[in-house]
Amino acid sequence: MNPITMTAFKGPIVEETVQLTLLELCQACRAEEAHVLTWVFEGVLEPVGESPQHWRFGGNSLRRARMALRLSRDLEINPPGVALALDLLDEIAMLRARLQRR
8 A cells, every 4th residue: 555645735725715695605506595595594594694685604614505505416315315315415424534534
């Protein structure tokens, strides 16, 4: 087996600095507004702001919205199932990252 070489990079993480409106998020992930509203209701996305007109979504929301759209369209998973699947995928990614740090 070959040893794994890791390289550290410095710089801002785009996902942490991006702030999208509801319309921008819909356009960026090519999802209908009704889908995004449902995903917010189900806890898939967590916007900052008091109402849909004032919501701002971080870059991580764009990734999650794109994945939610794929899960609902390709696998025909309902919104609660999408929320569960994304939570489980996030947990798997966290566990993999933890294993790589060891």
